[in-house]
Amino acid sequence: MEYAQNILETIGNTPLVQINRITAELPCLVLAKYETFNPGNSVKDRMALRMVEDAEARGILKPGGTIVEGTSGNTGMGLALAAIIKGYRMICVISDKQSREKIDILRAVGCEVHVCPTDVAPEDPRSYYSTARRLSEEIPGAWYVNQYDNPANTLAHFESTGPEIWKQTDGKVTHFVVGVGTGGTISGVGTFLKSKNPDIKVWGVDTYGSVFKKYHETGIFDENEIYPYITEGIGEDILPENVNFEVIDGFTKVTDKDAAVYTRRLAKEEGMFLGNSAGAAIKGVLQLKEHFGPEDIVVVLFHDHGSRYVGKIFNDDWMREQGFLEPDQVAEK
Numbered sequence: 001m002e003y004a005q006n007i008l009e010t011i012g013n014t015p016l017v018q019i020n021r022i023t024a025e026l027p028c029l030v031l032a033k034y035e036t037f038n039p040g041n042s043v044k045d046r047m048a049l050r051m052v053e054d055a056e057a058r059g060i061l062k063p064g065g066t067i068v069e070g071t072s073g074n075t076g077m078g079l080a081l082a083a084i085i086k087g088y089r090m091i092c093v094i095s096d097k098q099s100r101e102k103i104d105i106l107r108a109v110g111c112e113v114h115v116c117p118t119d120v121a122p123e124d125p126r127s128y129y130s131t132a133r134r135l136s137e138e139i140p141g142a143w144y145v146n147q148y149d150n151p152a153n154t155l156a157h158f159e160s161t162g163p164e165i166w167k168q169t170d171g172k173v174t175h176f177v178v179g180v181g182t183g184g185t186i187s188g189v190g191t192f193l194k195s196k197n198p199d200i201k202v203w204g205v206d207t208y209g210s211v212f213k214k215y216h217e218t219g220i221f222d223e224n225e226i227y228p229y230i231t232e233g234i235g236e237d238i239l240p241e242n243v244n245f246e247v248i249d250g251f252t253k254v255t256d257k258d259a260a261v262y263t264r265r266l267a268k269e270e271g272m273f274l275g276n277s278a279g280a281a282i283k284g285v286l287q288l289k290e291h292f293g294p295e296d297i298v299v300v301l302f303h304d305h306g307s308r309y310v311g312k313i314f315n316d317d318w319m320r321e322q323g324f325l326e327p328d329q330v331a332e333k
């Protein structure tokens with residue numbers, strides 16, 4: 001018999017899938033590391049489990065304890081799966097920018113969800129950073145995960161995602177392109193791939209309204225770069241410790257409209273029903289066109305599943321309200 005002893009054992013070993021139509025204008029092979037095959041439908045299952053195991057090993061999460069995290073949904077789902085199997089209480093603190101589906105999904109897997117305003121500074125007591133920290137201090141036996149600064153986040157990708165990409169491409173990968181939020185994915189995968197072959201180029205995809213690209217290029221944390229944006233999962237108004245800028249060769253910024261339009265194109269043209277940051281990532285790959293040659297093998301990582309965005313990106317009314325709907329993008333004519 002061949003079976004997993006619990007759902008956590010099914011995390012990782014996701015497929016690598018060729019992208020065909022959307023990238024037809026590029027000279028190179030483009031392969032997607034397709035992370036929705038994880039049980040929580042996102043790459044975040046990997047780091048969630050790794051961070052829980054690390055906290056257990058260090059004795060800061062004890063049997064019957066409470067896990068508290070500020071999460072845009074995917075990390076919460078990964079942590080919830082670990083909490084269910086391992087017997088912890090799970091509290092997610094989420095910003096009101098996140099889709100309704102994400103909140104409902106977290107509640108479905110037993111999380112207590114606190115919703116906080118987006119348009120306040122991180123140090124404001126109402127922000128989700130501050131609320132998560134406060135709850136973890138108030139609740140006895142609580143552990144604040146802090147995916148932004150927790151090194152086990154990056155480690156998960158150094159130990160699993162990176163080696164999988166290296167093995168699946170037979171060591172032939174030349175470029176890695178990925179959206180950056182906490183930075184765990186790009187830093188862990190990037191560090192692993194460069195340890196195998198320092199010539200591999202690592203590109204981050206950023207949003208307009210986020211500080212990463214400017215900081216990487218100038219070393220300046222420019223508050224003028226910060227303003228509200230729509231794309232979910234990538235870009236930040238802080239510099240998380242998990243973003244290792246040294247391993248990143250450059251950033252490209254993708255607009256909210258392009259991220260949304262390309263998320264819909266992935267579904268319609270490739271049969272890849274994915275989240276908002278996947279559209280940003282594939283548009284980022286297209287924007288980097290001049291960096292790729294015919295011999296190159298570009299791996300782009302797709303973080304999460306389209307089901308979490310049916311009320312937004314895949315909803316024509318929502319797209320129209322944002323001014324994002326192209327005539328060829330209407331779902332129902």
Ligand code: PMP
Pocket residue numbers: 072074075179180181182183184185186232233234275276277278303304
């Ligand atoms: N896309 C989505 C949908 C995410 O939830 C996240 C995590 N915030 C990212 C991209 C960015 O990944 P990372 O935090 O590892 O940089």
